[in-house]
Amino acid sequence: MHSGIAPCFRALIILLIASFASAKSHAQGTGEIQVFKASGLPAEIIRTNGTIIPARIGEFVSSGDCIKTPARSYLTLLLSNGALLGIQPSTELLIETFLANPFGKTPGTLLASAQEPANSRTKLNLKNGLLFLNTPTLNQRSRFEITTPLGGAGVRGTEFFVLAATS
Secondary structure, rough: OOHHHHHHHHHHHHHHHHHHHHHHHHOOEEEEEEEEEEEEEEEEEEEEOOEEEEEOOOOOOOOOOOOOOOOEEEEEEEEEOOOEEEEEEEEEEEEEEEOOOOOOOOOHHHHHHEOOOOOOOOEEEEEEEEEEOOOEEEOOOEEEEEEOOOEEEEEEOOOOEEEEOOO
16 A cells, blocks of 8 residues: 555655756846946936935846936946837836846847847836837747836837826
8 A cells, every 4th residue: 555655756756846947947037237328417226225326337227226317318228138228318217127037148149139038027117208118029938018107018029119208
């Protein structure tokens, strides 16, 4: 009686370990977002702890950070999934979530790719202003969402503008 239970128990353990390893291989890390271009007046990165720093080229932005551009300020962010965010003057953008693999390619190689390098999950909240997005074709498991005070949209890979006005 006990001899039949042991092989079944072992098979169950092996199945659970294989499932865990498979799920872990599809897991996403904290993606990297970097200030790629900046011009005009300095934009601000407001960290989740309230610290405000200037948005300089090479500076990293994290999930939970808010970006504010003053009038006559332009900022381009490069996400490690290959997406570009062109933040226009007088804009406020909250990076709610960005999960992806960290930068594994140089920016030039990443930008030349039409396909996303790995699965990712992006959620942006455009509170006010104008945002230009250029996203590569996303993998089937990836999600890219943007919300505004009036609604939201899911993206699969394209170029477009989003406008959110407070009045």
